[in-house]
Amino acid sequence: YTWPSPQYDALEGLLYEGRKSDGSSLSSIVHPCRKRTGTLASIAAEWLRFAFHDMATHNVNNGTGGLDGSLVYELDRPENFGLGFNQTASDFENYPNKLVSRADIISIGAIFAVATCGGPIIPFRGGRIDAYSAGNFGTPQPQDDLGSLTTSFQNQGFNTAEMIKLVACGHTMGGVRSSDFPELVPAGPDPNVPNIANFDTTTQFDNAVVTEYLSGYTKNVLVVTSNKTMASDLRVFQSDGNSTMRSLTSASTFASECQSIFARMLDTVPAGVTLTDEITLLPVKVNGVQLSIEEQKLVFKASLRLIQPINATANAKRTVTMLWCDKYGSAAACKGATRSSLPVNTLSDDPNISPVTLNLGYYFINYNFVVPIDSAASISKFWFQVDEHNGTAATTYNNGGSGYVLPQDQIFFVPKLSHVDNVQNMTYTQVYTNRDGSAYTHVYTIVAAVRNDTTPSRVYVNGFDSSVHGYPYYVNVTVDLALNSSLSSGVPGYNLYSGIVNDSGYQLTLDLHATSGGATYTQDFVATTFLDNTPYVAPSTPSNAAVKSSGSRSSFAHVFGWTPVACSLSLIVALTFWR
Numbered sequence: 001y002t003w004p005s006p007q008y009d010a011l012e013g014l015l016y017e018g019r020k021s022d023g024s025s026l027s028s029i030v031h032p033c034r035k036r037t038g039t040l041a042s043i044a045a046e047w048l049r050f051a052f053h054d055m056a057t058h059n060v061n062n063g064t065g066g067l068d069g070s071l072v073y074e075l076d077r078p079e080n081f082g083l084g085f086n087q088t089a090s091d092f093e094n095y096p097n098k099l100v101s102r103a104d105i106i107s108i109g110a111i112f113a114v115a116t117c118g119g120p121i122i123p124f125r126g127g128r129i130d131a132y133s134a135g136n137f138g139t140p141q142p143q144d145d146l147g148s149l150t151t152s153f154q155n156q157g158f159n160t161a162e163m164i165k166l167v168a169c170g171h172t173m174g175g176v177r178s179s180d181f182p183e184l185v186p187a188g189p190d191p192n193v194p195n196i197a198n199f200d201t202t203t204q205f206d207n208a209v210v211t212e213y214l215s216g217y218t219k220n221v222l223v224v225t226s227n228k229t230m231a232s233d234l235r236v237f238q239s240d241g242n243s244t245m246r247s248l249t250s251a252s253t254f255a256s257e258c259q260s261i262f263a264r265m266l267d268t269v270p271a272g273v274t275l276t277d278e279i280t281l282l283p284v285k286v287n288g289v290q291l292s293i294e295e296q297k298l299v300f301k302a303s304l305r306l307i308q309p310i311n312a313t314a315n316a317k318r319t320v321t322m323l324w325c326d327k328y329g330s331a332a333a334c335k336g337a338t339r340s341s342l343p344v345n346t347l348s349d350d351p352n353i354s355p356v357t358l359n360l361g362y363y364f365i366n367y368n369f370v371v372p373i374d375s376a377a378s379i380s381k382f383w384f385q386v387d388e389h390n391g392t393a394a395t396t397y398n399n400g401g402s403g404y405v406l407p408q409d410q411i412f413f414v415p416k417l418s419h420v421d422n423v424q425n426m427t428y429t430q431v432y433t434n435r436d437g438s439a440y441t442h443v444y445t446i447v448a449a450v451r452n453d454t455t456p457s458r459v460y461v462n463g464f465d466s467s468v469h470g471y472p473y474y475v476n477v478t479v480d481l482a483l484n485s486s487l488s489s490g491v492p493g494y495n496l497y498s499g500i501v502n503d504s505g506y507q508l509t510l511d512l513h514a515t516s517g518g519a520t521y522t523q524d525f526v527a528t529t530f531l532d533n534t535p536y537v538a539p540s541t542p543s544n545a546a547v548k549s550s551g552s553r554s555s556f557a558h559v560f561g562w563t564p565v566a567c568s569l570s571l572i573v574a575l576t577f578w579r
């Protein structure tokens, strides 16, 4: 991993922080192993089943189908019967974007579902590509005979033993509802609350489904129903004389077998889709990097995210320093001089932000930097130094030696001057839940800052949004931005350009471009979800004195109060100066 890797960063962020960049949390819908308000169904079970049904139409022989999000267009089929599907489809509606597909969300959803209910952490790879129409039929149904079930799983790429493992690992959470399968489960007293016959006696992800089956005490209706036509779990489980089921009697074997068979399930994708490498937790991650104009000042923002073991106390003495170099002028490219600052604030995340990170035993501490930048000097690259003040040397995080190089400063989005108006264009009733929703056209006024030492021939923006209610289409628009002399940047060297982008989704992201002198400069994948309600955070005061190798003077606002930084800066060997 080398920064910048926008797709890796987006996938890693959603998996391990559970939320997208505006803070809205996918994981909190399901975590901790939640039940649905109203139906009291297991949300985790609904999400896991969703992933299986999306994948189950894969055909290994011709490479069609697989985890591609086509399930949202197939919910009227008998093989996809159940209100849990509709609710899950609407749970996920708000999350896909240009770099994280709906099918990746479905996979991450299944991973959260298993992890939050006590199951293993399923390895995740991203890069699935979304379908925009219904795909093949072929998902197994409880009335199918053993031959059809076996053929269905063979087409998906799983042999008999793997079919048994998949069904056992799937049917450890949730159950069968009276509302969906009245022939299997009688209705309860309240017509609005389905009677759910759980597959086993625990709500957790565990092997009770196996041990209760083998001991003969199972209540799994797909095994014990008197309607033998519908006893698909019985047919599947005993199809090899119970030998695979017996191999799953140890809890740890069950967990590791489910982990690997589910990884294969989630990685079953249409031919031609190439998945990323496994998205592993980055112990050190740089987030939120942007140049911006706030309160008529050029600022640079970045966060350093460090992992913190849950079972250890965070080191209150730690100092984190961001260092950077000028891009222009006498000290360009770090010629003998470096600037530095402490964070404007330090925020610890709740260990519950993602069940995956929680189960790994970590939470995050984020060191947030906002520093003023002189536009005549700009910034070429930055890096960090972490000093634990425990007698060991400070650690430098510099992107494998190269530093975090800012690709360009020619064009950037200015959120503080941009704005969104929400124009209601329809209302809808959410299927089954009778929740009234409203659909909006979001009218974005986009403001970009563009360096004026060259005159760009074109300034334009691509807007992308795949988080559209009901997933009928994705928004992908290109809008030219015009020089807007009624706006003042207050920053010498930058002009402001603006334009209007209409969006009917929930999560517009922007790629901003300026073409100048034959080159096109791009700021890629900028979120807009924070517009109009992000509190202003004043920049820190960077180190303003030449630093001799022995020390410095200065102080900075810090979570632990006003902390003298001479000791931390003494380890910064580079010369820090003020122009």
Ligand code: HEM
Pocket: 041, 042, 044, 045, 046, 048, 049, 052, 081, 082, 083, 084, 140, 141, 142, 143, 149, 166, 167, 169, 170, 171, 173, 174, 175, 176, 177, 178, 180, 181, 232, 233, 236
């Ligand atoms: C032989 C193949 C399978 C058949 C016939 C089958 C059938 C069913 C049926 C009838 C239900 C009840 C749904 C409802 O009442 O709404 C169900 C639930 C469920 N299935 Fe399967 N299933 C099969 C394989 C799998 C596999 C491989 C998984 C793996 C992830 C899985 C995961 C689930 C889950 C988690 C639920 C509970 C859903 C909830 O409580 O909302 N199933 N299945």
